[in-house]
Amino acid sequence: MKLTVFFNGQFWVGVVENQIGSNLTACQHLFGTEPKDNEVLDFVCHKMMDLIAENRQGVETCPNVVRQRINPKRLARQAAREIHRKGISTLAQEAIKLETEARKKERKTQSKESLEELKEYKYSLKRQKAKKKHRGR
Template sequence: MKLTIYYDGQFYVGIIEMVSGKTLKAYRYIFSAEPKDQEILDFINRDLLKHIEKHDQKGITIQNDLPKKVNPKRLQRMVSKEMKQANISTKAQEAIQEEYALRKKEKSRKNKHQQEELKRFKRELKIQKAKKKHKGR
């Protein structure tokens, strides 16, 4: 599990990347305007697992191209290179975009259904009003 925190111009955003087996799952958490270290630690210790359970998703399958046994010096170089990079992995961005797309589709379905119900209700009111006028009331 990896937590990357970056500033997106308005808020600090935490990207949680989880690799289990050959699937990568990425979650997004928005912190306040300027979170303190204690707030971040509280999130990690208390709310991280709840956030992951709440926003469960399929994940993206990945292929590990790295060999099983890695030279310690190479591993150290890789770690230092990763520490210098503050970017989020593109796979994590893909996972988050897929989640947004699914939510958007779900939301549009609900909105269409609500609009149809509203149209049907208004139509029935007009019909009832016309009947009342026809009866002379």
């Protein structure tokens, strides 16, 4: 699990990438103004797990290769590069995009169903009105 906090030009955004096997899921949280350390800690402790649990869509990645022990100096250089790297990975962007598309489809089907129910209700009212009108003849 990896949390990346960065400034996207307008807001501070936190992107959580969770890789289980070869499946990568990602979700983002909008912080707004620059988050303080305690705000990030609060997000990690309380909100992050709920945000990850909501995700259903994921992206297939190549399986992680078991690595041998890494030299500490090399590890420090990699960590420094990771800190200076700006933005989120393209796989995370793709996972977020898939999740938003899935939610969009779900919302669309729900709104279509509610519209159909409303049409049926209006039609039934119309039929009742017409029957009531011609009742005495």
